[in-house]
Amino acid sequence: MSSDRRKFLKTLGSASLIGGCANTERAPDGYFKDPEPFIQHGRANLESKLEDQESLLTPVDQFFVRNNDVSLDVPVDTYRLVVEGDAIERPLSLTYNDLRSMPSRTVFSYLECGGNQRAYFSKLLNQAATGTQWGRGAVGMAEWTGVPLLEVLQAAGIQESAVAIQLIGMDQGAPEGGFRRPLPVEKAMDPDTLLVLRMNGELLPKDHGAPVRALVPGWVGSSSVKWLGRIEVSNAEIWSRNNTSSYVLIGDDYLPEGQALGQVANKQSLKSALALPWPATLQAGLYRIYGYAYGPDGPIVRVRWSADGGSTWEDAQLLEPRMCYGWTRFEFSWEAKPGRHTLITSAVDSLGAEQPETIPYNQKGYLFNMRLPHPIQIVG
Numbered sequence: 001m002s003s004d005r006r007k008f009l010k011t012l013g014s015a016s017l018i019g020g021c022a023n024t025e026r027a028p029d030g031y032f033k034d035p036e037p038f039i040q041h042g043r044a045n046l047e048s049k050l051e052d053q054e055s056l057l058t059p060v061d062q063f064f065v066r067n068n069d070v071s072l073d074v075p076v077d078t079y080r081l082v083v084e085g086d087a088i089e090r091p092l093s094l095t096y097n098d099l100r101s102m103p104s105r106t107v108f109s110y111l112e113c114g115g116n117q118r119a120y121f122s123k124l125l126n127q128a129a130t131g132t133q134w135g136r137g138a139v140g141m142a143e144w145t146g147v148p149l150l151e152v153l154q155a156a157g158i159q160e161s162a163v164a165i166q167l168i169g170m171d172q173g174a175p176e177g178g179f180r181r182p183l184p185v186e187k188a189m190d191p192d193t194l195l196v197l198r199m200n201g202e203l204l205p206k207d208h209g210a211p212v213r214a215l216v217p218g219w220v221g222s223s224s225v226k227w228l229g230r231i232e233v234s235n236a237e238i239w240s241r242n243n244t245s246s247y248v249l250i251g252d253d254y255l256p257e258g259q260a261l262g263q264v265a266n267k268q269s270l271k272s273a274l275a276l277p278w279p280a281t282l283q284a285g286l287y288r289i290y291g292y293a294y295g296p297d298g299p300i301v302r303v304r305w306s307a308d309g310g311s312t313w314e315d316a317q318l319l320e321p322r323m324c325y326g327w328t329r330f331e332f333s334w335e336a337k338p339g340r341h342t343l344i345t346s347a348v349d350s351l352g353a354e355q356p357e358t359i360p361y362n363q364k365g366y367l368f369n370m371r372l373p374h375p376i377q378i379v380g
């Protein structure tokens, strides 16, 4: 590392470190943004309406919010990011300006809650899952700019023996006194795993974790810890709420792993959804129907659609750009005749994987990704 880069890294020996959040204020209504464009779930969860999205990137004022407590207002001047643990050589306490002067990278990625589409476990499979009953809008796509997490870990002298990293938020009202999520060292050291300072070219908004949040592309949204205050780097695996009892697939089809009650939900699942209300009502006529397809394993290569319950399929037209972690917009023409119809879409990714026709149940309703039947009533 150059001596210039060393200058901004304050090495604090083995002192005990506490993330700087003393002056943190809380949003009185749960969030700072206008809730009007969203479907509201409880005190602090805002679901986007896919039918309102018109461009590749989701504008911040339409981007879903998922909080375990309420949004925080963290002052930049007292902000500190503490890096500690038994698998680093130098504990760090970084200011916002320290982070701003480190190497930066931009990643286009969708961000999706692990529980997106959970409501369809009961609506379509007759098996209710616990948790916020999200429809299809706990997902958004943004341009994220920030410091690769690996830069910070290397500056702290991460050791080869490191196994796990835990990201910890400043929202002390969230479970465990700060929302937290462990990551294996391999995902933490992926150059696309970022400490985000900017979203869609603007300073990161408060509801999305300002001044600094993590982005872990392709993984369940809970990995992308907001209002990031502390990073633990450990020589042993880390088990905490969000990889033992939450964000874990619990059900007959899933084997428990480690200290978890089931299979830990890490990577997201391949999905597609139409940009229409579910269910929809339309006037008869010729429509250009559009939607979004996305998955964690590379760009979407094909989206098929069916208007007859899956007996026959046609290819939708895919719009550019198609990116590794980005969602792909697709569209097709459909002659809507009066009556009740169901459209189904199915996405295929660059590894050749396709959405399944059905999926096994898990108690907390994560990673729902079967081909979604979309009921449409045509009138007139």
Ligand code: MTE
Residues within 6 Å of the ligand: 063, 064, 065, 066, 067, 068, 069, 111, 112, 113, 114, 168, 169, 170, 171, 174, 178, 179, 207, 208, 209, 220, 221, 222, 223, 224, 225, 226, 227, 228
């Ligand atoms: N980080 C903190 N500190 N607190 C939280 O409650 N929620 C997580 C994650 N990061 C959360 C958090 C979950 S479950 C999701 S899906 C994403 O943030 C949502 O990110 P967004 O609100 O920016 O859309």
